Amino acid sequence: MRNKQLSEGDGGLHRICSRNKRGMKLSFTSSWFQHFNVFYIQSVVQTHNGECPERRAPPAGRCGSLQASDGRRRVSFQSSLDGVMEAHNTGGNVGEKADVEMAGSPFEPYIESLRQQLEEQDPVFLIGVIVALAVVVITCVFLKYFLTSKTVRTSVLLVGLCDSGKTLLFSRLLSGKFKRTQTSITDSSAPYKAKNDRGSTWTLIDLPGHDSLRPQYLEKFKSAARAIVFVVDSAIFQKEVRDVAEFLYVLLTDAVITRNAPALVVACNKQDITMAKSAKLIQQQLEKELNTLRVTRSAVLSSQDGSVGGSMYLGKKGKDFEFSQLPMKVEFAECSARGSKGEDGDADMEMLEKALAKL
Numbered sequence: 001m002r003n004k005q006l007s008e009g010d011g012g013l014h015r016i017c018s019r020n021k022r023g024m025k026l027s028f029t030s031s032w033f034q035h036f037n038v039f040y041i042q043s044v045v046q047t048h049n050g051e052c053p054e055r056r057a058p059p060a061g062r063c064g065s066l067q068a069s070d071g072r073r074r075v076s077f078q079s080s081l082d083g084v085m086e087a088h089n090t091g092g093n094v095g096e097k098a099d100v101e102m103a104g105s106p107f108e109p110y111i112e113s114l115r116q117q118l119e120e121q122d123p124v125f126l127i128g129v130i131v132a133l134a135v136v137v138i139t140c141v142f143l144k145y146f147l148t149s150k151t152v153r154t155s156v157l158l159v160g161l162c163d164s165g166k167t168l169l170f171s172r173l174l175s176g177k178f179k180r181t182q183t184s185i186t187d188s189s190a191p192y193k194a195k196n197d198r199g200s201t202w203t204l205i206d207l208p209g210h211d212s213l214r215p216q217y218l219e220k221f222k223s224a225a226r227a228i229v230f231v232v233d234s235a236i237f238q239k240e241v242r243d244v245a246e247f248l249y250v251l252l253t254d255a256v257i258t259r260n261a262p263a264l265v266v267a268c269n270k271q272d273i274t275m276a277k278s279a280k281l282i283q284q285q286l287e288k289e290l291n292t293l294r295v296t297r298s299a300v301l302s303s304q305d306g307s308v309g310g311s312m313y314l315g316k317k318g319k320d321f322e323f324s325q326l327p328m329k330v331e332f333a334e335c336s337a338r339g340s341k342g343e344d345g346d347a348d349m350e351m352l353e354k355a356l357a358k359l
Contacts, residue, residue, distance in 0.1 A: 156225070161233070174192060187206060192204035238285075252314055267335050
C-alpha cells in the first residue's frame with residue numbers, strides 16, 4: 001500500500017493529505033507538514049538504496065538478482081521524491097493562498113475601509129456624531145411615549161345601580177323615543193352626536209348595573225372614557241344612598257380614572273316622580289356619605305399593611321370631602337328619561353344634553 005501511494009507522485013501525496021485532514025482545518029497543508037513528507041520519503045529511498053546503517057546487507061548471491069528487480073522501484077521512488085520536492089516549492093504557496101481565501105470574509109474590505117476612515121476623522125467630529133445620534137434616539141422615545149399617553153378617548157359611559165334608568169336614558173339620547181327595557185346583562189354601544197356647534201360625535205356605552213357585572217365591564221371601558229354619566233334613581237335615593245356612594249367611591253378612587261380625569265355627570269333621573277330628590281340634595285348627601293367612606297376605607301387599608309395601599313386618596317387630606325376637590329370636572333343634572341307626559345311624551349333631558357355638549 002505504501003509503494004502504491006508513493007508511486008502516484010504529487011497527486012498521491014495530495015490525496016493522502018486530503019484523507020488525513022478530512023473533517024480538519026485547511027491549515028494541515030502548511031509547509032511543516034510537507035517537510036515531514038519529504039523527510040519520510042527520503043528515508044524510504046535511502047533504505048531501498050542500502051544507505052540506512054541499521055539495514056543488514058543482503059547476501060552476495062541475492063544482491064545481483066535484487067539489483068535488476070529494484071531498478072524500477074528506485075526510479076519510482078526517485079520520481080516520487082522529485083514530485084514531492086516540486087510540490088514543496090510550489091504547492092505550499094498555493095495551499096497558503098487557499099487558506100487565506102477561505103479565511104477571508106466578503107465584508108472584510110468594507111469593514112477595513114470603514115475602520116480606516118474612522119481613524120482618519122477628527123475625534124471631536126466623531127463625538128459630535130455620537131451625541132447627535134443619541135439626541136435623535138431620545139427624541140424618538142420621548143415622542144412615542146408622549147403620543148401613546150395622549151390617546152384620544154371618545155367614549156361616554158352610562159353607569160349606575162340596577163333599575164336606575166340607564167337603558168331607557170341610553171335609548172332616549174340616541175333616538176328620542178321611549179322603549180321598554182329590562183335589566184341589562186351586557187353592554188350596548190352606539191354613536192351619539194352631541195348637540196353643539198362642533199357636531200362632536202362620541203361612543204355612548206350602556207354598562208350593566210348588576211353588582212356582579214359592574215367590575216368587569218368598568219375595567220374593560222374605563223381607559224377609553226371621555227366622560228362618565230353616573231345615573232341615580234332620585235325617587236328612591238334615600239334608600240340607596242349607601243350603595244350609590246360605595247359605587248361612586250370605587251370610581252373616584254380608581255387609578256386609571258383619576259389619571260385620565262374624565263368629566264363626571266351625575267344624572268339625577270326620574271325627576272317626574274313626586275318623591276324624587278333634587279340634584280342639590282343628592283350632591284350634599286353623597287358628599288357626606290363619601291366623606292364617611294373615605295375615613296372607614298382608609299382605616300381598614302392602614303390596619304392591613306400600615307399604608308393606604310394602591311387605592312387613590314379621595315379629595316384632600318384634612319378637609320371634609322367635596323366634589324370640587326376632584327381632578328375631573330363634576331356636574332349634577334336633573335333629568336327624566338320617561339318624561340312628565342309619560343311614554344307618549346318627550347324626555348326631560350335638557351340639562352344632561354347641555355352637559356354632554358360641553359365635552
